[in-house]
Amino acid sequence: MTGRTLLTNGLVLSCDGDPGEKSARADVLIEGDRIVKVAQGGLDADPASTRVVDLHGATVLPGLGDAHTHISWPLDFVFDHAAIxxxxxxxxxxxxxxxTKTFLESGYTLIIGAGVTQPFDDLLARDAIERGLITGPRIVPSGSMVAAVDGLGGDGEMMEVAGDAKGLREIVARQCDSGVRSLKLFISGDGxxxxxxxxxxxxxxxxxxxxVEEADRHGAFITVHARGSASVAMAARTGVRIIHHACFLDDEALTALEARRDDVWVCPGLHYLYAMVSGHARPWGITDEKIEASGYHREFASQVDGLRRLKAAGIRILSGGDFGHQWTHHGTYAAELQRYVELADMTPVEAIHTATRNMGPAAGLDTGEVREGMLADLxxxxxxxxEDVTVLQRHDLRRAVLKGGRFAYVNPEVYP
Ligand SMILES: [Zn+2]
Structure with a gap:
C-alpha cells in the first residue's frame, strides 16, 4: 500500500463556492494527506497500489469546522466554570x-479555540491528537481568555487581565510563545x-x-467576544481576524467590516442564542426571568437581522458557537447550520460553506473544499x-470521517 486511497461510487459536494451546487457523481483520489484528483467520470486505480473504497452512493463533503470552540467544557458541563x-x-x-473525540465523530475535522478553562487544554489536546494518543479534529489552539480590568472577566478569576496596551502585548506574546495561535479577548459585555x-x-x-500586531509577529491571530456594534467596529478597524457574536450591527460596524472583507470573519453563535431564547436552558436554572433580564430576545432578533446584512455585504460567516452546554450539547454542532437555513436566509449549501470553505482560510489551512491539492479532511x-442540512446532525447517517487522508472515524453501526 502506497498511501493512495480511491473513494469511488459516491457523490461529491465540493463546496467550490456555488451556492446552488448539487452533489455530483465523482471519484476522489487521495495520496498521502492530500486530494490529488477529483474525477467526474470515475477513475481507474490499480488495486495492488491503491485502497479502493466503495461509498455505495453516499455523499463526500469537506470535513466540517467550528470556529468558536471550548473543549474545556466536558460532556456533562452545566455552566460550572469554577468547578471545571x-x-x-x-x-x-x-x-x-x-x-475532542465527540467533535471528530460528529464530522468535525477542524476547530478554532475560543478560550480554555485550564490554560493548556487546547495545546495538550492538539499534541496528543497529533501523536495519535487520542482522537480529535485539527485544533487551532487558544489559551486563557483575556479581559480588560474594568470589563467582563476583569476580576481575574477565570481570565487573564490586561490594563493597557503594554500589558496586553505581554500576555499575547507569552501565550503565543506557549504555542497558542487563536487568542481570545473580551471587548464587550454580555447580557x-x-x-x-x-x-x-x-x-x-x-x-x-x-x-493584533503582536499576534501577527508570532503567526497567530486575535479573536474577540464582541456583542455590541461599537465593539464590532473597533475590532474590524484594528485588524481582529474573527469577531464572535456581532449581535447589534449598525452602519458604522458594517462599513468597517466591509473595508476588511478579505481578512475578517464573523462567527455569530446563532444556535446558542436561539436555544437560550427558546427556553432550552430552563431545566438548568436559566429561567425565563433571567433571559428576559439579559436582553437576549432583542439580541437574537438583532443578530438574525445582522446576519442577513452581513451575507448581503459579502462578509464571510463562520459556523460555531459555544457548544457544550446541556442545552447545546456536544455532538449537536451542526445545529448551527440548520439555524442559518431557517433564520438567516441561507441555502443549505451556503450554510455548509460557513463550516467548510469559509473555515479553512480563517484557520490558515488548505481545508474546506473537495478539490485537487487540498488536505483530505472529509x-x-x-x-x-x-436538500436537508439536518442530515449533518444525524449520527446514524454519518458513515466515516477522514482526516489528512486517513479514516479517523468509521461508524460502527454502518460498518460492523
Ligand atoms: Zn465562548
Whole structure:
C-alpha cells in the first residue's frame, strides 16, 4: 500500500463556492494527506497500489469546522466554570479527550479555540491528537481568555487581565510563545451578566492594535467576544481576524467590516442564542426571568437581522458557537447550520460553506473544499445535505470521517 486511497461510487459536494451546487457523481483520489484528483467520470486505480473504497452512493463533503470552540467544557458541563477550573488536571484532561473525540465523530475535522478553562487544554489536546494518543479534529489552539480590568472577566478569576496596551502585548506574546495561535479577548459585555451589558465596550483601539500586531509577529491571530456594534467596529478597524457574536450591527460596524472583507470573519453563535431564547436552558436554572433580564430576545432578533446584512455585504460567516452546554450539547454542532437555513436566509449549501470553505482560510489551512491539492479532511454521509442540512446532525447517517487522508472515524453501526 502506497498511501493512495480511491473513494469511488459516491457523490461529491465540493463546496467550490456555488451556492446552488448539487452533489455530483465523482471519484476522489487521495495520496498521502492530500486530494490529488477529483474525477467526474470515475477513475481507474490499480488495486495492488491503491485502497479502493466503495461509498455505495453516499455523499463526500469537506470535513466540517467550528470556529468558536471550548473543549474545556466536558460532556456533562452545566455552566460550572469554577468547578471545571478546580478539577484536578489529570482528570480534567480525560474529559477534554472525550470532547475532542465527540467533535471528530460528529464530522468535525477542524476547530478554532475560543478560550480554555485550564490554560493548556487546547495545546495538550492538539499534541496528543497529533501523536495519535487520542482522537480529535485539527485544533487551532487558544489559551486563557483575556479581559480588560474594568470589563467582563476583569476580576481575574477565570481570565487573564490586561490594563493597557503594554500589558496586553505581554500576555499575547507569552501565550503565543506557549504555542497558542487563536487568542481570545473580551471587548464587550454580555447580557447574561447584567452588570456587563452587551453594548459595553472594553479595551480600546491602541490595545487591540497592539494585540493584533503582536499576534501577527508570532503567526497567530486575535479573536474577540464582541456583542455590541461599537465593539464590532473597533475590532474590524484594528485588524481582529474573527469577531464572535456581532449581535447589534449598525452602519458604522458594517462599513468597517466591509473595508476588511478579505481578512475578517464573523462567527455569530446563532444556535446558542436561539436555544437560550427558546427556553432550552430552563431545566438548568436559566429561567425565563433571567433571559428576559439579559436582553437576549432583542439580541437574537438583532443578530438574525445582522446576519442577513452581513451575507448581503459579502462578509464571510463562520459556523460555531459555544457548544457544550446541556442545552447545546456536544455532538449537536451542526445545529448551527440548520439555524442559518431557517433564520438567516441561507441555502443549505451556503450554510455548509460557513463550516467548510469559509473555515479553512480563517484557520490558515488548505481545508474546506473537495478539490485537487487540498488536505483530505472529509466526511461521508448518507442523504443529501444540499436538500436537508439536518442530515449533518444525524449520527446514524454519518458513515466515516477522514482526516489528512486517513479514516479517523468509521461508524460502527454502518460498518460492523
Ligand atoms: Zn465562548
Amino acid at each position: 477550573a478546580a478539577t484536578p488536571p489529570e482528570r480534567h484532561i480525560l474529559d477534554v479527550a472525550g470532547v 447574561v451578566v447584567p452588570e456587563f451589558p452587551s453594548e459595553d465596550v472594553y479595551m480600546n483601539d491602541e490595545m487591540l492594535g497592539a494585540a 466526511v461521508v454521509v448518507e442523504g443529501d445535505p444540499t
